[in-house]
Amino acid sequence: MKETNSIDSIRQQIDDIDQQLLYLLNERMELVKRIGELKQSSNTAIYRPEREKAILDRLNQVSEGRLTTQAIEAIFLEIFAVSRNIELPEKVAYLGPEGSFTHQAAEARFGAMSDYIPLKNIQSVFDAVVTHRTRFGIIPVENNQEGIVNETINLLSENDIQIVAEIPMPIHLAFASQEERLSNVKKVYSKDIAFRQCSNFIEDYLSSEVELIPVDSTSTAARLAAAERGTASVCAHIAAKMYDLPVLFENIEDSSDNYTRFLIISQNFKNDRSGNDKTTVLAKISAEPGSLATFLQEFYEANINLVKIESYPAKKGKNFSYWFLLEFEGHVDDPNVVKVMQKNEPIIKWLGSYPKLC
Numbered sequence: 362m363k364e365t366n367s368i369d370s371i372r373q374q375i376d377d378i379d380q381q382l383l384y385l386l387n388e389r390m391e392l393v394k395r396i397g398e399l400k401q402s403s404n405t406a407i408y409r410p411e412r413e414k415a416i417l418d419r420l421n422q423v424s425e426g427r428l429t430t431q432a433i434e435a436i437f438l439e440i441f442a443v444s445r446n447i448e449l450p451e452k453v454a455y456l457g458p459e460g461s462f463t464h465q466a467a468e469a470r471f472g473a474m475s476d477y478i479p480l481k482n483i484q485s486v487f488d489a490v491v492t493h494r495t496r497f498g499i500i501p502v503e504n505n506q507e508g509i510v511n512e513t514i515n516l517l518s519e520n521d522i523q524i525v526a527e528i529p530m531p532i533h534l535a536f537a538s539q540e541e542r543l544s545n546v547k548k549v550y551s552k553d554i555a556f557r558q559c560s561n562f563i564e565d566y567l568s569s570e571v572e573l574i575p576v577d578s579t580s581t582a583a584r585l586a587a588a589e590r591g592t593a594s595v596c597a598h599i600a601a602k603m604y605d606l607p608v609l610f611e612n613i614e615d616s617s618d619n620y621t622r623f624l625i626i627s628q629n630f631k632n633d634r635s636g637n638d639k640t641t642v643l644a645k646i647s648a649e650p651g652s653l654a655t656f657l658q659e660f661y662e663a664n665i666n667l668v669k670i671e672s673y674p675a676k677k678g679k680n681f682s683y684w685f686l687l688e689f690e691g692h693v694d695d696p697n698v699v700k701v702m703q704k705n706e707p708i709i710k711w712l713g714s715y716p717k718l719c
């Protein structure tokens with residue numbers, strides 16, 4: 362008779378639980394399929410960030426086991442992604458190439474099964490969404506080390522596009538190579554900015570004789586290193602995995618506080634209120650003295666907390682004016698926000714209200 366605490370016995374218990382999980386997940390997907398059929402008939406959006414956030418918040422509140430908040434999120438975001446593909450498969454465009462950090466951000470929200478289209482530039486991602494070639498697009502909007510991505514803001518001002526969600530993601534770089542010993546590495550491929558962000562590691566670990574070769578992306582670096590002995594790459598973990606390139610060192614970036622914020626964009630999309638939302642707008646303010654101060658005072662009087670304000674010269678129009686990117690806490694349907702938006706309707710462009718993640 363086997364001991365109940367033997368390794369074989371515990372493994373059998375795990376197998377039994379896995380079978381129960383599979384049964385329950387299949388039951389969940391049957392319900393998801395039914396919801397998908399109802400949504401198709403009513404033309405309701407498949408991706409609902411506020412609904413997913415509510416589920417995660419509820420699960421974190423009731424969890425009493427060993428699963429951390431991060432673990433619960435990782436497991437259920439993948440379940441959500443599989444569910445969406447069963448409801449109605451969606452094409453997702455992102456700033457490529459494959460193995461880029463934008464690709465990693467896309468998979469973090471849409472899972473590994475989605476139909477992804479990597480595109481060469483941010484303009485192409487917007488074009489794919491505007492022309493309905495894809496339902497969603499993923500683009501970077503800012504990095505806390507390098508600042509705002511001006512092209513993204515310009516394209517948001519020029520297109521009828523909504524922000525569906527934000528994806529704050531820590532940027533971790535890996536040193537990946539077929540070589541097991543650093544002494545065998547003679548060349549390292551990466552993007553120039555990645556070399557700059559890992560300067561301490563390069564100085565401490567690599568010989569001065571090692572050649573640093575800049576390429577167009579960190580995923581290209583991984584591909585080149587995978588095909589050539591005596592080389593390595595500084596790349597994202599997803600790129601190393603994609604090219605079966607062993608990772609020798611993780612998290613080699615100089616700063617542990619390196620984050621990029623990505624946006625999910627779509628057309629004709631509006632989230633319901635989640636209770637903890639952020640709204641992004643563009644406001645075209647004239648250069649007349651006091652115009653900006655008067656405008657911002659209205660947010661203060663409405664008890665709306667501004668979390669970001671950035672200025673950009675407006676490209677169109679005879680009179681010199683600025684676009685101001687504003688982000689504030691709250692949803693466009695909140696009563697205090699409605700008043701400010703209605704009063705300034707001629708100069709405000711609403712870009713989206715979505716669950717606040719950063």
